[in-house]
Amino acid sequence: MDKSLEKQLTSWLRLQKKACGFYLNLTVLFGLLTGLSLIIQAYLLSTILHGVIILELDKSHYTHEFILLLVLIPIRALLAFARERACFESGKRLRLQIRSAVLDKLTELGPAFIKGKPVGSWASIVLEQVEDLHDFYARYLPQIILAGFIPLTILIVVFPLNWAAGLILLATAPLIPMFMILVGMGAADANRKNFSALAKLSGHFMDRLKGLPTLKLFNRGDAEVKEIETASEEFRERTMSVLRMAFLSSAVLEFFSAVSIAVLAVYFGFSYLGHLNFGDYNGGVSLFIGLFVLMLAPEFYQPLRDMGTHYHAKAQAIGAAEELMALLEYRVESNSVESKSGGKEIKHMAVNDKAIDWQAGVEIEARDLKVLSHDGATLVGPVSFHLSPGQHVAIVGPSGSGKTSLLNAMLGFLPYEGSLKVNGLELSELDMTLWRRHLAWLGQDPQLFHGTVRDNVAMADVAMGDEAIKLLLEKANILEFVEQQSLGLSHPIGEQMAGLSVGQAQRIALARALGQDAHLYLLDEPTASLDSHSEQAVLSTLWQAMDKTSCLMVTHRLDQLHQMDTILVLDAGAIVQRGSFEDLNRAEGLFKLMQEDETDVEAQANKESNS
Template sequence: MDKTVEKKLTKWLKLQKKACGFYLNLSVFFGVLTGLSLMCQAWLIATVLQGIIIDELPKSDFIDHFWALLGLTVVRGILAFARERASFHAGAKLRVEMRAAVLDKLALLGPAFIKGKPAGSWASIVLEQVEDLQDFYARYLPQVVLAGFIPLIILVAVFPINWAAGLILFATAPLIPMFMILVGMGAADANRKNFSALARLSGHFMDRLKGLSTLKLFNQGEKEAKVIRKASEEFRERTMAVLRMAFLSSAVLEFFAAVSIAVMAVYFGFSYLHHLDFGHYGTPISLFTGLFVLILAPEFYQPLRDMGTHYHAKAQAIGAAEELMALLDHPTEQFGGDKKLTGDIDITAKDLSVYSLDGSLLLGPVSFKISANEHVAIVGPSGAGKTSLLNALLGFLPYKGELSIAGTELKELSLADWRKQLAWLGQEPQLFHGTLRDNIAMGRNLSDNEILSLLEKAQILDFVEQQPLGLSHAIQEQTAGLSVGQAQRIALARALAQQASLFILDEPTASLDSLSEQAVQATLTAAMQGHSCIMVTHRLENLSAMDNILVIDKGALVQQGCYQQLIAQEGTFKQMLDEASSVSEFDLEPVEQANNQPEGDK
C-alpha cells in the first residue's frame, strides 16, 4: 500500500476515536496504575530478598512487606480486569457508532448507490470490516500511549540507582518498535487485499445463493461451485498471508526483547563477579539493585512487545478502513438541505439533467410540470431514463437544472421532510424478516384494527385471516412462503399506511398475474383519489385514466399529453402501443387456434 494512503487512513482512524468516549482514556489510566503497582511489587521483592539474604534480618521484619505484596497482587488483578472492560467498551461503542454511521450513509445515498455492489459486499463492510476495528481502538491505541509512558517511568526509577542499566534499557528500547515497523510494513496491504477478497467472495456467494434455482435449472451448478471454490482458495491464501505476518512480528519482538534482557543479566552477572566496575555511581552494586532492575527489565519491554503484538490490529484496521472511509466521506451535499415543505405538492422541472453518482449523464435536459393531485405516467423503452428520474425525485441521484417541489428547490429541501410526503411502491416488494404487523406498521403507532383496514384495502385480508397467527404471521427471508402478488399487496398496504400526498409507483404490477394486477390496480385507483401520483409503467393500455403522460426515449422527453392526444399522433408512444398490441395478439393466437379445432384434434 502506498505510504501516503496508509498515513491518510491512519489519520482517519485516529479521528474516529472520539466515538469511544471516555473509555479509551480510562483504559490508559488503568494501564498506568498497573505499571506503577508492578514497580511497587518489584521494590518490595528486592527489599525483602536484600534484607533476608544479604543483611540477614529476621523474616518477621518483613511481615508488612508480604501483606503489601499480597495486596498489590489483588490490586493488579482488579486493574487488569478493569482495563480489559474499559478497552472492550471503547471498541464496542466505536463499532456501534460506526455501524450506525454506515447505515445512515447508505440510507442517505439510497438504492442507486447501493446497487453498485452486491449485497454480500455491503454485508462484509457493515459486519466484518467494522468488527475488525475493535482491537485497534480497544488494544492498539491505548497500548501506544502505555508503550511511551511506562518505559519512561521505569527509566526514571532505574537511572538514579544505576546509570549503566538505564543506558542499556534506553539503547535497546528502539530495537523493538523499529523491527515492529519493518515487519509490519506489508501487513496493512495484506489485510486490505484480504478484505477485498472477502468482499468479492461474500458478494459472489450471496448472488449465487439467491439464483440457486436458476443455476440448477440451466445445469450451471457445478460450474459456479468451481468459481466459488477458486474464490474461497484465494481468500484462504490471503488470510494465511496475514497470519504469517502476525506470527512473524510476534516472534521477532520476543527475540529482541529476550536479547535485551540477556544483555542486562550479563552486565549484572559480570558486575557481581567484579569483572565490570561502572554504572553504580561509586557505590558497590547491591543485590537490591540487581533484583529491582532485572525484575523491571521484562516489564520495561512488555508494553513495547504488547504494542508489537497489537500492531497487526493496526494493519487490520487500516485494511478495513479503506472502504469505510471511502463510503463515509462520499460527497452528499447534493442530497437535500434543511428547508421544510409547505403548500400543495406540485413539481416543476426546467432543463433538468440527472446524473449517476460517478458523474455520467442519465437523463436530460427535460422540462415538465406536475400539478397538485395530478396523475402522471412516465413511459418509454427500457433504459430510457424513467427510473433515473424517479431516483432524482426521491433525492437519490444528483442533478443539474431546476427541480422544485411546491416552489422550493429539491436541493434545499429536507429530504426527511420530503420523503414523509411520499409513498413508494416498486415492482420488487421488499418485505423484512418479522411479522406481518411489523412489516406494515414499520415503526408507526398503528392499532391492529387500522392494520386490518389497510390489508382490506389492499385486498390481502383474506390471506391474513387464514393464517393461524394472523397479524403475528412471520415473514420469512426473501418473502419465502408468499407469492409475488401477495408480497406486492402487503407492500401496498404498507404504502397506504404512509398517508402520503404523492404516490410514486415504479412498475407496481409488472410481476403480477392478471387477477393480482387487477386487484392492485383497483386499490391504487381508489387510494390515489385526491392525491398526486407519478407512475412508471410498461402497461400502456391502462393509461386512459391518467391526466398526463410523459414519454421518455434515450434520456430525452420526446412526447407528453393525455392518452387520447398521444394515440392520435405519430411518435414513440404509438409505436410502443402498436408493439404491445402485436405481442398480445401473437400470444393469444395459439390459444384461439386450439379453441377453433375439433374436439378430437385438441
C-alpha cells in the same frame, strides 16, 4: 499501499478517537497504575529476598512488606480487569458511532447509490470492517502512550542503581519498534487486499444465493460453484498472508526481548562472579539491585512487545478504513438552485414543511431538469413536464431510458440540475424526510422486513390499531390470506420475504403504502412481477386509492395506461412523445412501436401456451 494514502488514513483514524470518550484516557490511566504497581511489587520482593538471604534478617522484620505485597496482588488484578473493561468500552463506543455514521450515510445516499455494489459488499463494510477498528482504539492507541511512559519510568528507577543495566535497557529497546516498523510496511497493504477479497467473496456469494432458483433453471450451478471456489481461494490466500505476517512479527519481537533480557542477566551474572566491575557507581552490585532490575526487565520490554503485537491492529484498521473513509466523506452533487441578484449569488434556505399547503394536493413542475448520477454523469435530461394536483402521469420507454432515475431524483436520492419544483418550491429547499412523508412509493420489488405482517403494515404509523391494519389489508385484497394464518396479523415474515409469494408480498407492501395517507403516489413497475389475477387486484386498489391524489407511474405495461391523464415517452433520457393514450396510439412514433412489440410478445406467448 501508497505512503500518502496510509498517512491520510491514519490521520482519519485518529480523528475518530473522540467517539471513545473518556474511556480511552481511562484505559491509559489503568495501564500506568498497573505499571507502577509492578515496580512497587518488584521493589518489595527484592527487598525481602535481599534481607532474608544476604542480610540474614528474620522474616518477621519484613511483615509490613509481606502484607503490602499480598495487597498488591489483588490490586493488580483489579487494575488489569478495569483496563480491559475500559478499553472494550472505548472500542465499543467507537464501533457504534462509526456503524451509525455508515448507516446514516447510506440512508442519505439512498438506494440508487447502494445498488452500485452487491449487498454482500455493504455487509462486509458495516460488519467486518467496522469491527476491525476495535483493537486500534482499544489496544493500539493506549499502548503507544504506555510504551513511552512505563519504560521511561523503569529507566528513571534503574539508572540511579546501575548505569550499565540502564544502558543495556536503553540500547536494546529500539530493536523492537524498529522491527515493528519494518513489518508494518507491508501489513497495511496485506490487510487492505484481504478486506477487498472478503468484500468480493461476500458480494459474490450473496448475489448467487439470492439468484439460486434462476441459476438452477439455466443449469449454471456448477459454473457458479467454481466461481465461488475461486473467490474463496483468493480470500484464503489473503488471510494466510496476513496471519503469516502477524505470527512472524510476534515471534521476532519475543526473540529480541528474550535476547535483551539474557544480555542483562549475563551482565549481572559476571558481575557477581567478579569478572565485571563497572556500572555500579563503585558501590557494588547487591542482590537487591540484581533481582530488582531483572524483575523489571521483562516489564520494561512488555509494553514495547505489546505495541509491536498491536501494531498489527493498526495495519488492520488502516486496511478497513480505506472504504469507510471514502464512504463517510463521499459528497453528493448539491441540488441547490442558485439565483443571482445584483451580481451576488443567493442560496435558498430550507423551507419548513408547514409553509406548503399539502391539502391542496401536489403540483410538480420540471424545467430543463437534468438528473445526475452520484459521479456527476447525466442520466436523464434535460426534460420539462408538469404534474397538476390530482393528475395521473405515466412514464414509459425502453429499458435504460432513465425512467427509474427520474423517480429517484423526485425521491431525493439522486442529484439534479435545472428546476424541479413542488407546489412552487424547489425540491432541494425541502426537508427530504418531511417530503417523503407525503409520498407513497411502490416498486416492482416489494421491500418487507423481518417481523410480522402487523409490523410491516404499521411502519407508516406505529400507533395504528389492528382494525385499521385489517382495513388496509382488505383494501389491498390480502386480508383473507392473513386471516387464514394461525397467527393472523402476527404471522411472521422472514428474511427476503420468506413464506410469501411475490404477489402476496406486493399486496402487503401496497397496504403499507395505503396507510401513509400520501398526497403523491410514485409507482415503479408495481405489477411487473405479478400474475394476471394479482395484477388486476393491485391495480384496482391503486386506482381507488389514487382517485383524488397525484400519481407518477413508471411502467412497461402499455395496456395499463387507459386511465392515465398524460403519458410521457422517454428514450435515451429525453422525452420524445407526450399526450393521452388515444393521442399517442394514433400518432407514429416510439409509443406505437412499443405497443406493436408488446402485442407481438403477447401473441407469441398465447401461441406457446396453446401449443
